[in-house]
Amino acid sequence: MAKTVATNSLFDDRIGAMRTQLSFTHLAQIETELLAVLATDTQTAKGSDAKPEPALLTTDDGVKTAAAAVLASGEYKAGDNEALLLHAPAGLAAKRLLIVGLGKQAKLTVHRVRNAAGTAVRFTKPRGIRELALALPESDLLPADLCARAIVEGAVVGDFDPDTYRSDRKDQSVQSFTVAAPPGSSIATLEAAVTEGIVIGESQNFTRSLVNEPGNKLTPTVLGQRASQMAHEVGLTSAVHSTEKLHELKMGAFWSVSQGSEEPPALIVLRYDPEGVTEGPVLGLVGKGITFDTGGISIKRSDGMEKMKYDMAGGAAMIGAMRAIALLKPNVRVLCVVCAAENMPDGKAQKPGDVQTSMSGKTIEIINTDAEGRLVLADGLSFARQLGATHLIDAATLTGACVVALGMINGGAFSNDDTTYAKFETALATSGEKFWRLPLGEEYGELIKSDIGDIKNTGGRWGGAITAAEFLRVFAEDTPWIHLDIAGLAWVEDSKPHIAKGPSGVAVRSILEWVRSY
Ligand code: BES
Ligand code: MN
Ligand code: ZN
Numbered sequence: 001m002a003k004t005v006a007t008n009s010l011f012d013d014r015i016g017a018m019r020t021q022l023s024f025t026h027l028a029q030i031e032t033e034l035l036a037v038l039a040t041d042t043q044t045a046k047g048s049d050a051k052p053e054p055a056l057l058t059t060d061d062g063v064k065t066a067a068a069a070v071l072a073s074g075e076y077k078a079g080d081n082e083a084l085l086l087h088a089p090a091g092l093a094a095k096r097l098l099i100v101g102l103g104k105q106a107k108l109t110v111h112r113v114r115n116a117a118g119t120a121v122r123f124t125k126p127r128g129i130r131e132l133a134l135a136l137p138e139s140d141l142l143p144a145d146l147c148a149r150a151i152v153e154g155a156v157v158g159d160f161d162p163d164t165y166r167s168d169r170k171d172q173s174v175q176s177f178t179v180a181a182p183p184g185s186s187i188a189t190l191e192a193a194v195t196e197g198i199v200i201g202e203s204q205n206f207t208r209s210l211v212n213e214p215g216n217k218l219t220p221t222v223l224g225q226r227a228s229q230m231a232h233e234v235g236l237t238s239a240v241h242s243t244e245k246l247h248e249l250k251m252g253a254f255w256s257v258s259q260g261s262e263e264p265p266a267l268i269v270l271r272y273d274p275e276g277v278t279e280g281p282v283l284g285l286v287g288k289g290i291t292f293d294t295g296g297i298s299i300k301r302s303d304g305m306e307k308m309k310y311d312m313a314g315g316a317a318m319i320g321a322m323r324a325i326a327l328l329k330p331n332v333r334v335l336c337v338v339c340a341a342e343n344m345p346d347g348k349a350q351k352p353g354d355v356q357t358s359m360s361g362k363t364i365e366i367i368n369t370d371a372e373g374r375l376v377l378a379d380g381l382s383f384a385r386q387l388g389a390t391h392l393i394d395a396a397t398l399t400g401a402c403v404v405a406l407g408m409i410n411g412g413a414f415s416n417d418d419t420t421y422a423k424f425e426t427a428l429a430t431s432g433e434k435f436w437r438l439p440l441g442e443e444y445g446e447l448i449k450s451d452i453g454d455i456k457n458t459g460g461r462w463g464g465a466i467t468a469a470e471f472l473r474v475f476a477e478d479t480p481w482i483h484l485d486i487a488g489l490a491w492v493e494d495s496k497p498h499i500a501k502g503p504s505g506v507a508v509r510s511i512l513e514w515v516r517s518y
Helices: 061-073 110-127 144-158 187-212 220-234 243-248 252-258 305-328 373-386 400-406 418-431 442-446 464-476 508-516
Strands: 002-006 019-023 035-041 054-056 083-087 096-104 131-135 176-180 237-241 266-272 282-293 333-343 355-357 363-365 391-396 411-415 435-437 481-485
Touching (some): 083 110, 096 110, 110 131, 131 144, 187 508, 220 305, 220 333, 237 243, 243 252, 252 333, 252 355, 252 373, 266 305, 282 305, 305 391, 400 411, 400 464, 411 418, 411 464
Parallel strands (some): 411 435
Antiparallel strands (some): 002 019, 083 096
């Protein structure tokens, strides 16, 4: 009894061609190129003589028998992402059996399972194997629905590779992915979970495909086109404005970044208005969409500058989250504003010392033209408020200082409202993404007061992530607001067992869950 619940990605072949199914067949009877099962180390004793005790998270006798010898050998420890492949496993219909480790049983979470699914896919891809079935782990610690969803998310995310412009690129996507649930599982619950997992994983990959594009291919205009094409496909309202509209709205901060580029800016607006919802909150998602950041006149040093094509990752995260929102249909209104521009040095570029008047009317002294993200976001936040947002969340690759503070492990999070932030923390528990809340405060605000105008765009050497957030707070005004600094997370620097090196698609899942909490 195998059942297909969903097929190809909805559009854009760059997202991948993985087909996902749900099966309720006994594991031993599944005919597939590769059957994967998960294992934990159940050893609880500490000390050097404590031998690992790997245990499979399945009750299927066929699989247990097939794996018994290698598990007894002590060669396999079920460490985090530790993978072991057996060919022609005795008694199984599958051609290969892969065991993927989850680490210590005591540390078992749905998030480890998500990663293990990615690991299984990334183990499969380079071997030219196109078919993979992964056994839904059986454990009291893991709710089956959350687990099924996480597995599909992890598998879809794991299937993504960034080498889109290689002329000899071979698409090694896993074409058929099966979640193998124990016979007797609740079909409807798991079907819904798998469908959600596909939507979320593919939306994260959509974000990654945008972030991966180089600055010459993905200009602000092209980002606008990609967003509105997606909006059309999933049923969101969209509008993409440019220079004229920026002037009309008096977006002097946003325009000041764009004015030094030959490429016109794009003010991207997406709306999700569920039928019949006319009351309650309107959530405003605001994203930094700098398609390339040279630093402008305060130009960046050249080594590593190529990475600054990813400076639209916050905007791309919002666009990806909107895609997931459109498909999963939460009962709350959501609008999205992405401010896309290219930050270039030029005869027309803004200069340090210039004073800009933002949409809010507040004047900004430009100290450093490389602190451009906060400028475009300032007007983006004002615009989202004008459009009716009652709650705001922004995401941006905003500061190197945030990476210094938190490394590439946690993103920085800031908020002017504890109730709103509490909802975001709950969202993090579901998404598995890591953000660490950093403080705001008047003393930091003092550091960005300007002698000539209201506020300046840098606050000096220390606490740079916080003074940047304080700057944004001014434009969020009294609206409950969360700011996510994803500079350290938006790009995976070294490939990991479960995810390719390159754009991560971070924040899509957390923003989606935050939206769904309303
Ligand atoms: N896009 C960068 C942030 C960034 C810098 C991300 C380095 C990843 C690595 C942002 O526009 C920027 O240049 N920020 C400056 C701010 C400074 C001039 C106050 C920074 O962090 O150096
Ligand atoms: Mn910059
Ligand atoms: Zn930037």
